[in-house]
Amino acid sequence: GENVEQHPSTLSVQEGDSAVIKCTYSDSASNYFPWYKQELGKRPQLIIDIRSNVGEKKDQRIAVTLNKTAKHFSLHITETQPEDSAVYFCAAPPGFQKLVFGTGTRLLVSP
């Protein structure tokens, strides 16, 4: 089955710096890679996703890049702000509709 590895597990940055979170997956058939943000005590919420027919997607300060050959994808957050502090999860589908989540990255943005 699909194995999704995510790192780092924690990431501390200063406000205004960039943050990068990386994930690798094992199933070469996976074709959809979402990223979810979970604030403390709240539900995971989709922030950006990418499909395998593109290599990069941007939405304001966040971007996701995909390398299908190497089977890894990354989340990039630029100009980080304290409200970006949360746990971020990547995910990949081992089959139709199923999503396997990474173990999460706790991002702390210090003012």
Place this chain on the structure above:
Amino acid sequence: DAGVIQSPRHEVTEMGQEVTLRCKPISGHNSLFWYRQTMMRGLELLIYFNNNVPIDDSGMPEDRFSAKMPNASFSTLKIQPSEPRDSAVYFCASSLVTDNSPLHFGNGTRLTVT
């Protein structure tokens, strides 16, 4: 849209008791997922339904867990008997029955079994 609605938000029960968690998916979504979140194991998919039919229950930990979806707007996850190791946050999520359709999570039920 009210989003995915779960109840209760918190549940505290004693070991051995039956626990029932409830979920109302987003109107029009015909796929429903139950996830469990713990510090040790992260987000685990327990079971999912398409058009009220269970498709994959391979993530259900054991026979003490059961899930039903009697209609398009309601699902339950039942644990009987409950054990302390079942303590976790249980999320329900819904989506459209299409490949790569984003999941919309409910606010979760925090279950504590003492």
